Amino acid sequence: MKYISTRGDRTPKGFSDILLEGLAPDGGLYLPERYPQVDLATLERWRSLNYADLAFEILSRYIDDIPAQDLRRLVGQTYTAEVFGTPEITPLKQLQPGLYLEALSNGPTLAFKDMALQLLGALFEYELARRGQTLNILGATSGDTGSAAEYAMRGKKGVRVFMLSPHQRMSPFQQAQMFSLQDENIHNLCIQGVFDDCQDIVKAVSADLDFKRRYRIGTVNSINWARLLAQVVYYFAGYFQATTHSSQRVSFAVPSGNFGNVCAGHVARMMGLPIAHLVVATNENDVLDEFFRTGTYRVRTSTQTWETSSPSMDISKASNFERFIFDLLARDANQTAQLFGTAVAQEGGFTLSPALRERAAGHGFVSGKSTHADRLRTIRHAWAQWQAVIDPHTADGLKVALEHLEPGVSMVVLETALPVKFAGTIVEALGREPDRPAALKDIEQLPKRFEVMPVDVAAVQQFIRAHVQVSAS
Numbered sequence: 001m002k003y004i005s006t007r008g009d010r011t012p013k014g015f016s017d018i019l020l021e022g023l024a025p026d027g028g029l030y031l032p033e034r035y036p037q038v039d040l041a042t043l044e045r046w047r048s049l050n051y052a053d054l055a056f057e058i059l060s061r062y063i064d065d066i067p068a069q070d071l072r073r074l075v076g077q078t079y080t081a082e083v084f085g086t087p088e089i090t091p092l093k094q095l096q097p098g099l100y101l102e103a104l105s106n107g108p109t110l111a112f113k114d115m116a117l118q119l120l121g122a123l124f125e126y127e128l129a130r131r132g133q134t135l136n137i138l139g140a141t142s143g144d145t146g147s148a149a150e151y152a153m154r155g156k157k158g159v160r161v162f163m164l165s166p167h168q169r170m171s172p173f174q175q176a177q178m179f180s181l182q183d184e185n186i187h188n189l190c191i192q193g194v195f196d197d198c199q200d201i202v203k204a205v206s207a208d209l210d211f212k213r214r215y216r217i218g219t220v221n222s223i224n225w226a227r228l229l230a231q232v233v234y235y236f237a238g239y240f241q242a243t244t245h246s247s248q249r250v251s252f253a254v255p256s257g258n259f260g261n262v263c264a265g266h267v268a269r270m271m272g273l274p275i276a277h278l279v280v281a282t283n284e285n286d287v288l289d290e291f292f293r294t295g296t297y298r299v300r301t302s303t304q305t306w307e308t309s310s311p312s313m314d315i316s317k318a319s320n321f322e323r324f325i326f327d328l329l330a331r332d333a334n335q336t337a338q339l340f341g342t343a344v345a346q347e348g349g350f351t352l353s354p355a356l357r358e359r360a361a362g363h364g365f366v367s368g369k370s371t372h373a374d375r376l377r378t379i380r381h382a383w384a385q386w387q388a389v390i391d392p393h394t395a396d397g398l399k400v401a402l403e404h405l406e407p408g409v410s411m412v413v414l415e416t417a418l419p420v421k422f423a424g425t426i427v428e429a430l431g432r433e434p435d436r437p438a439a440l441k442d443i444e445q446l447p448k449r450f451e452v453m454p455v456d457v458a459a460v461q462q463f464i465r466a467h468v469q470v471s472a473s
């Protein structure tokens, strides 16, 4: 299987080549040259597999430059009951007949990003060892992504993480999660500023090409194809649990921000998984809902991007969206480059023709949005009706899912985080603290490891220099 860029670069690249890369050189995103097709007989055969074996079957159709026995081992070591809490890895919980939550948040950081990043950590370690290389991951976080990346890379050989976060601005729980890691290859840099300052420093360091090359600086951002691919697996796993035979169709409701999670659903559907609808749920930052309702994609400025109580969905543009548009345009790279390289860059967006809008609906997408009031109401409803405590992001998904129920089609709502991560909103909705997994009871009391630094690019570079040995090459 070879990978191509959404903007036309057709230099054939294998999975391992794009694993450690971000954007394609022409600014596009990588996609496989075609989607492997899964027929009914194969689906019926996969139905009885455990999660790791299912993951191997799916991944091996996209990865042909890692020996099968190695890939099987990496996947088997990643998706274990010890790491994800149950042998099913992503168990379904029935709310009422035909309506389910799929638990994607029982990994080490209690959010669905662990599903992909845990595998990415294993793949990075494997590929770097094979190449005799090292990588220094530099990132900025206001919470979720940073901790998922650190828990994925902790103790991994050949990888160091330098994670910038705004000093004293994350919740005590989030700080405890990240700063209690004692692994030597994990570095928490607390910047005396806001999240944007952290992000600006990361951009400045990455723009210093000399420094970037010399210190082998990389990222784990959400456009990485391997992350998306890992997420395809739980659509299959959820589908099998919600059905008894692969002639049945299922819809998925997905709390969405950067369009990474629901894009994996699109890939699963393109492979032949019988998905009726992909329900895109946004919060007040409704870039995606607006697109699916009107055909207009309009990137927001930072002053038009709201801070909400489902903060991991607070986005101004949807980084993975270009992948879907490329497929929607029947993989016309010139047109994709025109829309994203020109129209988005110069005019802040584009509007599709009515014919293309119709074609988007043909890909199964529907959408809706949810506000803070909706979120509180949905959290209360889930508790009163089903004795389920759900987090604010999952509540956005459930709210929009309930607007799209169809007779005879089961609806699976993806649970993207556990409520304990967003205790403030749970207290506001239910008047009580959410339960905490036993292993995290006293996490705030653990010793913390972090470095406080000014908003200063040179100081961050100096810190990296002091903690990285430059290889001879």
Ligand SMILES: *Cc1c(COP(=O)(O)O)cnc(C)c1O
Pocket: 111, 112, 113, 144, 222, 255, 256, 257, 258, 259, 260, 261, 262, 312, 313, 393, 416, 417
């Ligand atoms: C990242 C995140 C999302 C959004 O996922 P995308 O892939 O960016 O659409 C939703 N919920 C939670 C809890 C997240 O951490």
